[in-house]
Amino acid sequence: MKTPRQTSSRVRRGRGRVARLCAVGAGLTAAIAGGSAARAEDKAGAVALFREAGALVDAGQPSRACPKYEESLRLYDSVNTRYFLADCYERIGKMASAWAHFLEVAARVHTSGDRAKEAKARDRAAAVQPKVSRLTVVVEAASTPGLAVKRDGTPVGPGQWGVPMPVDAGTHVIEASAPGKRTWTAQVEVEPGGATSTLVVRPLEDDPASSDAGGTGNGRRTLALVTGGAGIVAVGVGTALAFGAKSTFDESRPFCNGDRCDQRGMDLRDSAVARANVATVVFGVGLAAIAGGGVLWLTAKSPTQGASIGLAPTVGGALVRGSF
Incomplete structure (x- = not known):
């Protein structure tokens, strides 16, 4: 019953x-x-x-x-x-x-x-x-061009920076990125029961693998690669022109006896000389570009690299600092 x-x-x-x-x-x-x-x-x-x-x-x-x-x-x-x-x-x-x-x-x-x-x-x-917990995202160097901050994949606009925003308790992932900078990621644990946590996004490090990084010499390395590549192409073009000039000169032989040529032979040899002159200039420019690219690469400054992360308690939560 x-x-x-x-x-x-x-x-x-x-x-x-x-x-x-x-x-x-x-x-x-x-x-x-x-x-x-x-x-x-x-x-x-x-x-x-x-x-x-x-x-x-x-x-x-x-x-x-x-x-x-x-x-x-x-x-x-x-x-x-x-x-x-x-x-x-x-x-x-x-x-x-x-x-x-x-x-x-x-x-x-x-x-x-x-x-x-x-x-x-x-x-x-x-x-x-x-009972609603909150998370404050403090963004240092907020003036970084193109800076984007996300919480769990959702954009956190500048209007939310420094403001205690309601969030569900648990682990949240904060990501900050900007052109030419290393992506910064950190996790923060938000306690339940109306707790407040704060996470500080430190200034982003320059990304040595990005051509947009400024002031680190990375732009110079990119320029070195472009210059050197153009130089290699120019050397190839100059070489092709030189072979073309020789081929044209060889075509003139049946129309010449030593240095004495008929009109056809003279035209062919003039064309060969003109091609050879262009080949010389292009080949020289290519070699200079390769040398210049090498100098740019060797004189480029290496960016500093480092990583740090810190954790400090706050009232009702935790303060997390981190950088790569």
Whole structure:
């Protein structure tokens, strides 16, 4: 025989499933009536995933349920699905994501005039907000041309630099890059429960493998390679012209007796001399270019290289410094 507590627990779970199904059903009906452009099969898939996610939550497996809510929301953007996804995020400790989704739900239902749902979503957001952890990304040498900072692959614009931004607790990867600079990467662990962590992005090191690196001699090495390459090409062209001149001179022999030639022989020898002169100039320029490229390469400065990383505690979190 079932005890009263077991019966009550089962009733609550049943009510939860019914509430979720009614909510998503109402949302889909409204969208269809409003002429939504979403494909019917996508909506059906969204409903199926929504039901599976709800069953997993009832079974005490929210970590498995959240991805299904996410996919359901991707297939069909329903305010009801978004609400239950926020609830799921809160259950697994992703407070920043939960807070953002509750606020989004509140804003959407406010537009529709549903004050009861708006109040409920705002109450949930208010309850979650104190548990939202934050990460401050401090960017040194922020004036670096083309500097781009990312958090977990998502751009962190200059407006966010130095500002405690809401993030889910856990490990986050910060990456900074710029033309001609080495990419800088660091990991920071953000503690749960409203903790604040700070990560400092140090000035980026010049990248010796990039032609855009300035002030390190790398540009000179690139110029040396280009100059030397052009010189090699010029030497090849000069050599080809020299062989062509000799061939033309050899063609004149049947029309000449020593230095005495008829008109045809004279024309051929004049052409051969002209080609030989051009070959000499081109060959000389090529040799000079090769020599110049060698000088540029040998006199180029080598960039300094190094790596450092530091960790210091802060209130409610950690301060991470790192560079390559």
